[in-house]
Amino acid sequence: xxxxxxLLLEVGAFSRRLVTRVGRASLFLGAVLRRSQMPxxxxxxxxxxxxxxxxxxxxxxxxSGGFVGLVLGLQGYDTxxxxxxxxxxxxxxxxSLLRELGPVIAALLFASRAGSAMTAxxxxxxxxxxxxxxxxxxxxxxxxxxxxxxxxxxxxMPLLAAVFSAVGVLGGWFIxxxxxxxxxxxxxxxxQGAVSWEEDVAGGVIKSAVFGVVxxxxxxxxxxxxxxxxxxxxxxxxxxxxxGALAVLxxxxxxxxFMFIGV
Amino acid sequence: MPDQLVVEVKGAVxxxxxxxxxxxxxxxxxxxxxxxLMGGSGSGKTTLLRLLTGQLxxxxxxxxxxxxxxxxxxxxxxxxxxxxxxxxxxxxALFTDLTVFENxxxxxxxxxxxxxxxxxxxxxxxxxxxxxxxxxxxxPAELSGGMARRVALxxxxxxxxxxxxxxxxxxxxxxxxLATVGLLIxxxxxxxxxxxxxxxxxxxxxxxxxxxxxxxxxxxIVAAGRPEEIRASxxxxxxxxxxxxxxxxxxxxxxxxxxTRTLLEERA
Ligand SMILES: Nc1ncnc2c1ncn2[C@@H]1O[C@H](COP(=O)(O)OP(=O)(O)OP(=O)(O)O)[C@@H](O)[C@H]1O
Ligand SMILES: [Mg+2]
Numbered sequence: 001x002x003x004x005x006x007l008l009l010e011v012g013a014f015s016r017r018l019v020t021r022v023g024r025a026s027l028f029l030g031a032v033l034r035r036s037q038m039p040x041x042x043x044x045x046x047x048x049x050x051x052x053x054x055x056x057x058x059x060x061x062x063x064s065g066g067f068v069g070l071v072l073g074l075q076g077y078d079t080x081x082x083x084x085x086x087x088x089x090x091x092x093x094x095x096s097l098l099r100e101l102g103p104v105i106a107a108l109l110f111a112s113r114a115g116s117a118m119t120a121x122x123x124x125x126x127x128x129x130x131x132x133x134x135x136x137x138x139x140x141x142x143x144x145x146x147x148x149x150x151x152x153x154x155x156x157m158p159l160l161a162a163v164f165s166a167v168g169v170l171g172g173w174f175i176x177x178x179x180x181x182x183x184x185x186x187x188x189x190x191x192q193g194a195v196s197w198e199e200d201v202a203g204g205v206i207k208s209a210v211f212g213v214v215x216x217x218x219x220x221x222x223x224x225x226x227x228x229x230x231x232x233x234x235x236x237x238x239x240x241x242x243x244g245a246l247a248v249l250x251x252x253x254x255x256x257x258f259m260f261i262g263v
Numbered sequence: 264m265p266d267q268l269v270v271e272v273k274g275a276v277x278x279x280x281x282x283x284x285x286x287x288x289x290x291x292x293x294x295x296x297x298x299x300l301m302g303g304s305g306s307g308k309t310t311l312l313r314l315l316t317g318q319l320x321x322x323x324x325x326x327x328x329x330x331x332x333x334x335x336x337x338x339x340x341x342x343x344x345x346x347x348x349x350x351x352x353x354x355x356a357l358f359t360d361l362t363v364f365e366n367x368x369x370x371x372x373x374x375x376x377x378x379x380x381x382x383x384x385x386x387x388x389x390x391x392x393x394x395x396x397x398x399x400x401x402x403p404a405e406l407s408g409g410m411a412r413r414v415a416l417x418x419x420x421x422x423x424x425x426x427x428x429x430x431x432x433x434x435x436x437x438x439x440x441l442a443t444v445g446l447l448i449x450x451x452x453x454x455x456x457x458x459x460x461x462x463x464x465x466x467x468x469x470x471x472x473x474x475x476x477x478x479x480x481x482x483x484i485v486a487a488g489r490p491e492e493i494r495a496s497x498x499x500x501x502x503x504x505x506x507x508x509x510x511x512x513x514x515x516x517x518x519x520x521x522x523t524r525t526l527l528e529e530r531a
Contacts, residue, residue: 128354128359129352132352132356136345137345138342138374
């Protein structure tokens with residue numbers, strides 16, 4: 001067997017593993033969606049998950065949003081004033097946050113904070129037979145544990161992205177208006193004029209909802225399918241963070257492309 | 264109804280991979296009885312329990328629980344059967360984010376619409392039965408192994424099951440906790456009029472409390488009888504097992520080619 005064939009075999013084996021994993025994960029997602037009555041029939045389960053995922057991520061979202069807004073203010077001003085259009089600072093800050101940075105960075109933070117916590121919790125429940133125990137007690141763990149976490153993550157993601165963008169706008173305002181001295185009225189009216197509900201705000205919300213699905217799905221599946229040992233759980237957590245970040249960035253490209261084409 | 268057949272296993276074959284772990288098991292459990300399932304590590308005891316709870320598909324044979332067939336049963340049938348049984352997992356499998364009290368209340372809250380006051384009364388009664396009323400507000404991480412086992416026992420009997428399954432209830436317990444748990448199993452079984460299956464390595468403790476013993480080796484029942492019959496057995500494997508001897512028919516080695524071959528292959 002020469003090198004080329006060996007390489008081909010490797011690629012083949014890799015693709016088969018990949019397809020198998022994606023297939024299993026899709027079956028899992030299908031099962032979660034089919035058994036999603038409980039979080040809505042018992043809203044307290046859902047609220048608890050929204051609260052947990054939200055609280056875990058809120059503080060880092062606020063802090064990062066602030067810093068990103070400050071940087072946007074500085075960089076945006078520096079670039080705009082070269083063309084003499086520093087009055088447009090408000091719209092630049094708001095559009096970058098609403099369309100891209102808010103949804104994407106909030107999702108990355110969510111994956112590393114709340115996503116990893118979800119994987120850890122499910123993985124530990126599996127390793128300590130809590131999921132088995134539930135099943136034997138005639139309670140479906142997918143309906144009782146997984147589905148509420150899934151919908152909690154999906155619903156909380158747009159809220160986090162919105163908080164990120166709002167804090168970021170304040171950061172941009174602080175640098176632009178308070179520190180540099182751009183006219184306050186111009187800053188806000190430019191922003192109001194440039195941002196459209198249907199395209200920019202709705203686009204951002206759609207993006208962050210999709211990111212919420214992707215990240216929560218990865219986090220829950222990694223926990224559900226991990227090897228039930230301490231080592232298996234820790235590997236699953238790492239995979240949640242890495243795969244979650246990659247998936248968010250890839251999904252962002254796909255969604256942005258579609259939004260630009262205008263589908 | 265005493266003496267009613269609760270579990271009946273006939274020629275059961277089941278497993279995980281290609282080779283079957285259980286290679287044709289026959290056993291029965293009647294109401295009122297405590298039955299021990301003994302055997303070495305990896306002989307298939309947990310696998311047999313998973314068969315009874317419907318967590319593992321059956322390849323051949325027949326398993327009936329409460330007169331209903333498990334294999335190929337509809338999801339609702341299995342859920343209905345599961346509501347009538349309680350299982351104690353080896354490590355307790357308590358919910359780590361809930362207190363002892365809430366752990367015991369959990370099955371009641373999930374499966375009944377009882378008013379809160381009654382749920383609380385029932386939980387106090389179950390905790391009293393295992394002697395842990397004083398530990399109600401502790402979290403599982405704050406319990407010793409023996410206490411966790413007893414809390415799990417209280418949770419398993421929360422819905423007054425008719426069949427109790429215990430996976431190694433004695434493992435890792437000191438002699439006093441061990442005797443306590445053994446006595447509890449016997450007492451609870453008699454109080455509930457239930458049937459119990461106790462998977463265990465602990466020969467002396469289980470021989471003291473059970474009515475009947477199945478000894479399982481490599482996926483087959485190799486001996487069965489009342490405790491005194493098992494003690495008096497002259498079957499070489501049973502004697503080895505009951506006395507805990509290293510030498511005997513039960514192999515010390517996991518199946519492997521002869522050592523010389525392994526060593527020669529290393530050189531090649
Ligand atoms: N989930 C699983 N997947 C694949 N093989 C398994 C699985 N669980 C158990 N086995 C295999 O099945 C065999 C019997 O396992 P089982 O857990 O029933 O043994 P056991 O009698 O309960 O042993 P122990 O006393 O150590 O708990 C073992 O050889 C084990 O390797
Ligand atoms: Mg076992």
